[in-house]
Amino acid sequence: MEIRLKSARRYVEEIPTRLRVVGVWGGELTEGGQRLATREQITQMMEELKFRGDFGETLLLPVSASGGNEPEFVMLFGLGAKKRGVSLETVRKAGAKLVAAITKLGFKEAVTETFLAEKFGKKEASYALAEGAILGAYEFKKYKSDPEVKRLRLWLARSSGPAVDRAEIVAEAVNYARDLVNEPPNVLTPAELAERARELGRETGLQVMVWDERQIQQEGMGAFYGVAQGSANPPRFIQITYKPRGKPSRVLAYVGKGLTFDTGGYSLKPSESMTTMKSDMAGAAAVMGAMRAIARIGPNAEVRAYIAAAENMVSGSAYRVSDVLKSLSGKTIEVMNTDAEGRLTLADALTYADREGAEAIVELSTLTGACVVALGQGIAGLFATDDRLGKEVQEAALRAGEQVWPLPLEEDYRELLKSTTADLKNVSGARHGGAIMAGLFLSEFTEKPLVHLDIAGPAYTTNPHSLGPAGGTGFGVRTLVEMVAPGIAEE
Incomplete structure (x- = not known):
């Protein structure tokens, strides 16, 4: 898979893509989800569908489009329960799982919040998420006669540019x-x-x-x-x-x-x-x-x-x-x-x-x-x-x-x-x-x-x-x- 990471200081809702990803931690929307205009609609659908947000669990929801003919989507990404043992490794593994989930659905561009930045700090969370995404996107298809190459551009909202750059290296x-x-x-x-x-x-x-x-x-x-x-x-x-x-x-x-x-x-x-x-x-x-x-x-x-x-x-x-x-x-x-x-x-x-x-x-x-x-x-x-x-x-x-x-x-x-x-x-x-x-x-x-x-x-x-x-x-x-x-x- 070919993946390009784009660091952005803006919030999830400010970056125009068809797919926005927000976290669910301990059964609740994280900071990125709380800022969405459709958060009440999303919370109601979570309750109706009994989405708990177990680690790596996803839920794709269509939401009201902000303009144009194309529908927009929000992906809820489960970060698990708020318990002891949650570390930056949780964010790193979330990055890998997230890339797999997005590409499986066929999206070629998406924006995600920087998971758990409020807990670990923006730089640390940015680094772990970016590193996990690149490691999770890895494939070795050099000797396949007709390999399928998937491409994804992933925006990391409210992220640290230097941290993302180092993670890429x-x-x-x-x-x-x-x-x-x-x-x-x-x-x-x-x-x-x-x-x-x-x-x-x-x-x-x-x-x-x-x-x-x-x-x-x-x-x-x-x-x-x-x-x-x-x-x-x-x-x-x-x-x-x-x-x-x-x-x-x-x-x-x-x-x-x-x-x-x-x-x-x-x-x-x-x-x-x-x-x-x-x-x-x-x-x-x-x-x-x-x-x-x-x-x-x-x-x-x-x-x-x-x-x-x-x-x-x-x-x-x-x-x-x-x-x-x-x-x-x-x-x-x-x-x-x-x-x-x-x-x-x-x-x-x-x-x-x-x-x-x-x-x-x-x-x-x-x-x-x-x-x-x-x-x-x-x-x-x-x-x-x-x-x-x-x-x-x-x-x-x-x-x-x-x-x-x-x-x-x-x-x-x-x-x-x-x-x-x-x-x-x-x-x-x-x-x-x-x-x-x-x-x-x-x-x-x-x-x-x-x-x-x-x-x-x-x-x-x-x-x-x-x-x-x-x-x-x-x-x-x-x-x-x-x-x-x-x-x-x-x-």
């Missing part, structure tokens, strides 16, 4: 990440992901550098290359840098897992588990999406992104169980499971980010099924080697509307990663604590403050969700942007 970056995740793996190879990064650099002015397989080997990234060596599609190491105009307030590194397809290697996945493995680069997609938004917002922090892009395939040259790989850090790793490949690629990326001078590192990866078992498909696990950085990321995620939950890096478990053959094993061999063990393994490869976000649950969904369709969700983009560019621009 961030939401479009999320959709950019979704596009990357939804690409089929025969298209989005490591080389193609690197080319998309170059295109991003040309579009935004970001600095982009890409290493091919020879450079990766020459630099000593043995853990990364060990995973990649079994594929006919060679690996790429992608570096993207944003620098502010003045002296940066801080230097952060964002590292994203970039497995463009994961078979599990010789520790082969079952076929049903492979169907979503094009999404194993969702961490890389989130990092690239965040860099896209950061370049446009222009914060004062310097941000460096690193992606070790590879495929984990089965062939005569693929790495095996019991192989020993030498990482960029110099530590050797005994491979106990070739399906624990992401942490091997990330090990070298983390070491490189550390050596390049990052003050702190935030890493995102679809790393373990154990984290999905622990937290479900809607929540990412947060593992921090530094409490202060962990709290900063958690608070950024809360403001951004993405759910993360802190889990411990239990030091006593570290002994389970020791190998009798090499310095470390890539898995412990124990059935318990898999997500924690993965986080502990990653922490071996940097001395800098590190937050590892295991996004295996929320990065990809096989069913439609409250902010979009099935497929890549773009999870993590909003949190990463919020970390370095917090808040909504002042009017």
Whole structure:
């Protein structure tokens, strides 16, 4: 769907469109509805039709036209009950549901009040509503032979222009990440992901550098290359840098897992588990999406992104169980499971980010099924080697509307990663604590403050969700942007 948002300082009734949308909260018309000349007529029809305004419930009413031959309509949009737990996420989800409801009825233009602005403030409500509308309008129809493209122009009455502008930047970056995740793996190879990064650099002015397989080997990234060596599609190491105009307030590194397809290697996945493995680069997609938004917002922090892009395939040259790989850090790793490949690629990326001078590192990866078992498909696990950085990321995620939950890096478990053959094993061999063990393994490869976000649950969904369709969700983009560019621009 192609959606255009138009911010307006005017009230709903002052913008000439055939469809006006007002909220119903706690069974009553919100502020926008109270100003309508037809409010008494609307209230009476609500009572007659027993419309309660449950969240997402809609009621389309014809009202007296103000002029001309075309009838006018008011859509009542339910915002639920006035109860504890109502938050800006309610407004964000309302934006997504509203877009679907309007386009289903065939309208190509509408005006909506900015829901619950009286409760949360105009800027905050404008941002959440606009972001939800753009995320909810997302579709991936690139490979459909005859896709139907719906178009909608949506006016946000009494809204904050700067807040809507920022929401558009961030939401479009999320959709950019979704596009990357939804690409089929025969298209989005490591080389193609690197080319998309170059295109991003040309579009935004970001600095982009890409290493091919020879450079990766020459630099000593043995853990990364060990995973990649079994594929006919060679690996790429992608570096993207944003620098502010003045002296940066801080230097952060964002590292994203970039497995463009994961078979599990010789520790082969079952076929049903492979169907979503094009999404194993969702961490890389989130990092690239965040860099896209950061370049446009222009914060004062310097941000460096690193992606070790590879495929984990089965062939005569693929790495095996019991192989020993030498990482960029110099530590050797005994491979106990070739399906624990992401942490091997990330090990070298983390070491490189550390050596390049990052003050702190935030890493995102679809790393373990154990984290999905622990937290479900809607929540990412947060593992921090530094409490202060962990709290900063958690608070950024809360403001951004993405759910993360802190889990411990239990030091006593570290002994389970020791190998009798090499310095470390890539898995412990124990059935318990898999997500924690993965986080502990990653922490071996940097001395800098590190937050590892295991996004295996929320990065990809096989069913439609409250902010979009099935497929890549773009999870993590909003949190990463919020970390370095917090808040909504002042009017």
